[in-house]
């Protein structure tokens with residue numbers, strides 16, 4: 001109805017553990033988690049408090065270089081959940097970061113006919129439209145052609 005706030009389905013919720021990730025994103029930096037256990041050393045994404053490969057809790061934040069390749073994608077022409085309907089057509093994708101982990105994201109500034117597996121991409125950032133309270137709009141990583 002007029003005047004009522006539309007529910008939104010695109011706003012991530014930060015908590016104490018993921019706060020450094022969202023803070024870095026707001027500064028244009030993508031953070032991964034890196035395992036420091038001997039014989040492992042795996043990087044992972046999304047952020048977890050333990051290593052998904054060896055279950056070690058000796059895991060630290062690490063800044064990603066921002067290079068990625070396209071693993072798979074889809075082109076969405078219809079989405080009834082606000083605010084995605086205003087964005088169609090858009091391209092959700094899974095990309096493989098140079099550090100190894102795959103990341104769910106969105107491809108921007110790429111003509112659809114140019115998309116192909118292995119396509120070199122670069123991480124960039126999008127600050128979402130204002131939310132309440134003011135000044136708390138989250139920034140999320142997206143990718144564009146390298």
Ligand SMILES: [Zn+2]
Nearest residue numbers: 035040051054
């Ligand atoms: Zn590990």
